[in-house]
Amino acid sequence: MIALTRIYSQLLLLQRPCARIWQTTTRSTICRPTPLHTPVHAAAASNTLRITGAPILQSRAFGLSACSFKYTDDFSHGGFTDEDEEDEDFIEDSEVEELFLEQVPKGIGEGQHRIFIVHPDVKWGSRKQYLTTAELMMAEAVGLVNTLDNWTVVDKIILSTKTPEKKRIFGKGNFQSLTEKIRQTAGITAVFVNVERLSPLSEREFEEAWGLKVFDRYSVVLHIFRCNARTKEAKLQISLAEIPLLRSCLRNEIANLDQQGGGTRYIGGSGETLLEVQQRLLKEREMKIRSALEKLRKKRHLRRSQRKHKEFPIVSVLGYTNCGKTTLIKALTGDSGLQPRNQLFATLDVTMHAGQLPSHMTVLYVDTIGFLSQLPHQLIDSFSATLEDIKHSDLLIHVRDISHPETVNQKVNVQNILKNLQIPDRLMNSMIEVHNKIDLIDNYQCVEPDAFPISALEERGLAELKNKVEKEIVASTGKHILDLKVDLSTPQLSWLYKEATVQDVNVIADEGSAIVRVIISTAAYGRYKKLFTCR
Ligand SMILES: Nc1nc2c(ncn2[C@@H]2O[C@H](COP(=O)(O)OP(=O)(O)OP(=O)(O)O)[C@@H](O)[C@H]2O)c(=O)[nH]1
Numbered sequence: 001m002i003a004l005t006r007i008y009s010q011l012l013l014l015q016r017p018c019a020r021i022w023q024t025t026t027r028s029t030i031c032r033p034t035p036l037h038t039p040v041h042a043a044a045a046s047n048t049l050r051i052t053g054a055p056i057l058q059s060r061a062f063g064l065s066a067c068s069f070k071y072t073d074d075f076s077h078g079g080f081t082d083e084d085e086e087d088e089d090f091i092e093d094s095e096v097e098e099l100f101l102e103q104v105p106k107g108i109g110e111g112q113h114r115i116f117i118v119h120p121d122v123k124w125g126s127r128k129q130y131l132t133t134a135e136l137m138m139a140e141a142v143g144l145v146n147t148l149d150n151w152t153v154v155d156k157i158i159l160s161t162k163t164p165e166k167k168r169i170f171g172k173g174n175f176q177s178l179t180e181k182i183r184q185t186a187g188i189t190a191v192f193v194n195v196e197r198l199s200p201l202s203e204r205e206f207e208e209a210w211g212l213k214v215f216d217r218y219s220v221v222l223h224i225f226r227c228n229a230r231t232k233e234a235k236l237q238i239s240l241a242e243i244p245l246l247r248s249c250l251r252n253e254i255a256n257l258d259q260q261g262g263g264t265r266y267i268g269g270s271g272e273t274l275l276e277v278q279q280r281l282l283k284e285r286e287m288k289i290r291s292a293l294e295k296l297r298k299k300r301h302l303r304r305s306q307r308k309h310k311e312f313p314i315v316s317v318l319g320y321t322n323c324g325k326t327t328l329i330k331a332l333t334g335d336s337g338l339q340p341r342n343q344l345f346a347t348l349d350v351t352m353h354a355g356q357l358p359s360h361m362t363v364l365y366v367d368t369i370g371f372l373s374q375l376p377h378q379l380i381d382s383f384s385a386t387l388e389d390i391k392h393s394d395l396l397i398h399v400r401d402i403s404h405p406e407t408v409n410q411k412v413n414v415q416n417i418l419k420n421l422q423i424p425d426r427l428m429n430s431m432i433e434v435h436n437k438i439d440l441i442d443n444y445q446c447v448e449p450d451a452f453p454i455s456a457l458e459e460r461g462l463a464e465l466k467n468k469v470e471k472e473i474v475a476s477t478g479k480h481i482l483d484l485k486v487d488l489s490t491p492q493l494s495w496l497y498k499e500a501t502v503q504d505v506n507v508i509a510d511e512g513s514a515i516v517r518v519i520i521s522t523a524a525y526g527r528y529k530k531l532f533t534c535r
């Protein structure tokens with residue numbers, strides 16, 4: 001009987017009217033709780049019946065999995081994105097696919113590549129990288145190449161240079177010996193020059209000298225993004241970020257044609273040269289992408305305000321690429337749909353995943369795109385819109401891979417990017433710093449007193465982190481955790497279910513009352529007192 005009562009009462013907790021949140025049994029099957037309208041005192045078979053949220057979420061009796069939530073029936077890739085909700089302001093998939101696939105910068109996506117990496121090491125001057133070493137920059141370049149299926153590094157070299165942004169990156173002697181080395185290395189299909197952006201002139205010069213396709217950091221990172229993009233917004237942003245690449249390809253093609261006497265001639269009475277026609281088409285393409293992105297952006301704003309209305313606190317998880325953001329969210333939520341990968345930029349689409357805090361409050365963890373040092377600024381511009389949501393979070397978690405040799409520089413890098421994103425002070429001040437991957441360091445001693453040492457992979461240190469998240473969320477959302485005594489013969493309890501988050505109900509059958517633990521906003525508590533306690 002007690003067991004039955006417990007199940008019955010647990011069902012009552014499931015009928016929280018707070019949102020279109022349903023629990024999932026599998027990634028694609030949604031189990032919607034049937035609304036019940038049963039007074040809780042009917043469940044009071046024992047003197048004090050303690051019900052908590054946690055057993056509900058884990059309850060085998062109902063065949064429910066740990067705690068995956070989502071807003072819609074389409075659960076495509078772990079959590080949900082803004083695009084998972086139904087579109088009123090609809091942009092057809094086919095429209096986006098057409099823009100995404102119509103024009104891809106040449107040479108980059110074509111099959112396998114065997115890469116020779118050249119890292120120009122700036123020895124002095126304003127462009128010297130004081131925060132890192134050439135070896136680590138090279139290691140990152142190798143990491144970028146290895147991230148791509150079918151791309152391998154054949155050989156690599158670090159070459160000194162004064163000013164990589166000048167017309168000529170390398171001095172004459174260096175360039176000659178580099179050219180010889182490249183020509184002598186068998187089986188290379190492309191050269192990756194590890195600078196932020198090569199000028200079209202340098203690119204053409206190198207390609208002519210080496211007889212190979214040449215990539216810079218911008219084109220390689222873009223290609224990784226292209227491979228990992230899933231949502232419409234990510235695809236459009238990549239298409240937009242590719243426009244400068246297409247422009248420089250165009251300039252190179254026209255320069256080639258001009259050598260044969262073609263590119264700048266007028267086309268049959270149109271009054272436009274081939275270059276002008278191509279530039280106009282590219283401009284039109286850019287306008288189309290921008291307007292599609294604008295539509296999606298407006299929709300995102302709408303979703304954000306709807307989400308605020310639903311009152312689930314948002315915790316954005318950010319950090320350098322590969323630091324363990326996705327792994328941490330998986331550990332905090334038990335969302336098996338998440339797939340951490342040992343790759344740079346494995347996560348490209350912003351997704352949300354519901355998790356429970358110790359008091360059973362539900363929060364939404366936002367998995368974000370990782371940061372990278374010297375991420376080309378056009379790319380940052382394209383993706384800053386995606387990161388806009390971070391500004392509207394209730395709390396930020398900065399994850400650091402504490403085992404990485406560049407961990408301090410990575411932290412500085414993340415802080416700089418956040419500064420550029422103009423994150424509000426309240427979020428910067430409450431940001432929680434997490435030192436991840438402590439399992440890779442023997443006896444890790446955390447010297448930063450406010451940081452939380454954890455291993456997301458081995459699920460160590462998570463309880464302390466969750467407590468801290470809860471404390472900050474309660475503070476930042478102005479909510480209170482209160483134990484309220486309610487009279488079960490009144491609508492008090494159903495009011496609390498509607499206006500607050502009910503965590504525990506301890507029924508005192510003899511009195512016909514219950515002690516109810518709630519998370520409640522100041523405003524709602526004011527209304528509650530007015531309605532029920534001042535009579
Ligand atoms: N040893 C160890 N490995 C970890 C830990 N956390 C994450 N990893 C590994 O680090 C790699 C990257 O993890 P992700 O969670 O995908 O990292 P991310 O920050 O989401 O990466 P991006 O989405 O690419 O920016 C994976 O191979 C994880 O298994 C940890 O605590 N310990």
Ligand SMILES: [Mg+2]
Binds near residue numbers: 325326327340346367
């Ligand atoms: Mg990730």
